[in-house]
Amino acid sequence: MKQKINKEDIIKTAAVLFKKKGFSAVTMRDLASEMGVKAASLYNHISSKQELLKEIIISIAEGFTEGMQVIVKSNSTTVDKLNKIVDLHVSVASNNAYGMASLNNDWMHLEEQLDYYLKLRTDYEDNFRAIIISGIKNNELKEVNPEVILFSILSTLRSLYIWMPKKEDLNQEELSDSLKMILIKGINK
Amino acid sequence: MKQKINKEDIIKTAAVLFKKKGFSAVTMRDLASEMGVKAASLYNHISSKQELLKEIIISIAEGFTEGMQVIVKSNSTTVDKLNKIVDLHVSVASNNAYGMASLNNDWMHLEEQLDYYLKLRTDYEDNFRAIIISGIKNNELKEVNPEVILFSILSTLRSLYIWMPKKEDLNQEELSDSLKMILIKGINK
DNA sequence: TTATTTAACTAACAGCTGTTAGTTTGTTAA
DNA sequence: TTAACAAACTAACAGCTGTTAGTTAAATAA
Known part of the structure; x- marks a missing residue:
């Protein structure tokens, strides 16, 4: 059963992490792992950090x-x-x-x-x-x-x-x- | 004529850069170049970022x-x-x-x-x-x-x-x- | 002058960065 | 059932990260 994500969820999760550590300290791998997914998968939904x-x-x-x-x-x-x-x-x-x-x-x-x-x-x-x-x-x-x-x-x-x-x-x-x-x-x- | 730096100056310059871009976005090479020096030279005065x-x-x-x-x-x-x-x-x-x-x-x-x-x-x-x-x-x-x-x-x-x-x-x-x-x-x- | 110390330098490292290409898998429409 | 699509995956990239080791040059002390 694969994780199913969407752009809105990515943005929301990103905001949570950005608040905790700041934009520069959050990596795309951090964000992906928080969503139960690999970093490359994010790029099916968004174009960049x-x-x-x-x-x-x-x-x-x-x-x-x-x-x-x-x-x-x-x-x-x-x-x-x-x-x-x-x-x-x-x-x-x-x-x-x-x-x-x-x-x-x-x-x-x-x-x-x-x-x-x-x-x-x-x-x-x-x-x-x-x-x-x-x-x-x-x-x-x-x-x-x-x-x-x-x-x-x-x-x-x-x-x-x-x-x-x-x-x-x-x-x-x-x-x-x-x-x-x-x-x-x-x-x- | 080589640049001569000290710990206090490094800290002051670091604070200026940290304010502008945040701690995580400032690299030791940024900081060094702001002081007219190579990154490795900073480590003669400080132990870490x-x-x-x-x-x-x-x-x-x-x-x-x-x-x-x-x-x-x-x-x-x-x-x-x-x-x-x-x-x-x-x-x-x-x-x-x-x-x-x-x-x-x-x-x-x-x-x-x-x-x-x-x-x-x-x-x-x-x-x-x-x-x-x-x-x-x-x-x-x-x-x-x-x-x-x-x-x-x-x-x-x-x-x-x-x-x-x-x-x-x-x-x-x-x-x-x-x-x-x-x-x-x-x-x- | 010479010896010592300070503090710059170059080169390199291992690991991490955002992002892309190409592939596989699961879901929807015909 | 099969064709088409969406969205996950693995692998890899080129460049950047903080930091260390070893070397050279300048300033100070003898």
């Missing part, structure tokens, strides 16, 4: 971009937009904790897609920054350096994947509410 | 442990202890931005020192958590899930090394003050 990294990272990055566009277009207060950003990150981190590790730590090993990824990331940060600055201007937020606000919130949200899996007792909604309290009510006048 | 990772990570981790012990022993208010923790992280991140990358992303490639590192990290987090919980009990801090407070602050502080180098216009004191405002006054009743 690079492709795995691309699939993992770009799909998440595009998810963030789409989520951010909806938030930007909505006419909500600044605080409400920030609340929605927290929800977006909590949702991505719980659905894709493994992929987030590659996005955070192995994006530099993207090759053809590196520039595209960097553009998505920069655009995301620009949108986020604009929300914060506008919140300061219309007096919703304290007058603190917006760059520091941006990166302190973003650092927390980007790290969710590390410790969310460890705290399974904490449900998604409860976590989201606590985070909003800490990250947003905190900078709210 | 592993040793470089150990030197980089453990020295930082021990620095955090020592800093935390001073803070714990001080009789200060909770808020003042948290302020001191922020200062500690800002200071380490500005003196050792490269090493922080290895500590955050490549600690799992420590071998003999892995358990020791994990103990230092756990103890640090336990001390930090105790400070937060005591602050909630004596009414200095809002009654929010302490685990979420711990990890949101810690995520920001652990990520400082990523963006501090990009914002050179922001001096260490100004950054430290903004962070305290955002991270601490925020959770302060």
Whole structure:
């Protein structure tokens, strides 16, 4: 009875291993053996190790971009937009904790897609920054350096994947509410 | 005129490369060529690639442990202890931005020192958590899930090394003050 | 100067890397 | 039943990996 694998499973398993050891430290033989198969068999489904990294990272990055566009277009207060950003990150981190590790730590090993990824990331940060600055201007937020606000919130949200899996007792909604309290009510006048 | 290198320079250069590409993706030939030397020459000064990772990570981790012990022993208010923790992280991140990358992303490639590192990290987090919980009990801090407070602050502080180098216009004191405002006054009743 | 030491060098190793070619086996469609 | 296909397999590749041994050259101590 032979093992039967498919591309989606390969990508998922790759993400798990990439989180544990990092992209560069995972070999195609590691990945194959984790799936009960020989390394060469993977190439019936995928074209390269690079492709795995691309699939993992770009799909998440595009998810963030789409989520951010909806938030930007909505006419909500600044605080409400920030609340929605927290929800977006909590949702991505719980659905894709493994992929987030590659996005955070192995994006530099993207090759053809590196520039595209960097553009998505920069655009995301620009949108986020604009929300914060506008919140300061219309007096919703304290007058603190917006760059520091941006990166302190973003650092927390980007790290969710590390410790969310460890705290399974904490449900998604409860976590989201606590985070909003800490990250947003905190900078709210 | 031959290149003259020493152990300290090797470690510093290694940290720079490890930050850029990750421990596993950096070869001893990369490192040597960055220093204008052949790979074999490195072994006149160091015993292995592993040793470089150990030197980089453990020295930082021990620095955090020592800093935390001073803070714990001080009789200060909770808020003042948290302020001191922020200062500690800002200071380490500005003196050792490269090493922080290895500590955050490549600690799992420590071998003999892995358990020791994990103990230092756990103890640090336990001390930090105790400070937060005591602050909630004596009414200095809002009654929010302490685990979420711990990890949101810690995520920001652990990520400082990523963006501090990009914002050179922001001096260490100004950054430290903004962070305290955002991270601490925020959770302060 | 000469002897000693330091630290560079070249050459090589055994094992691992991602990937390809060619083959076999099991499953689906006719 | 048989033809066609999908997807596993084995074997092999060329290049790279960390590291060692042995050698040469420069700096220091006598």
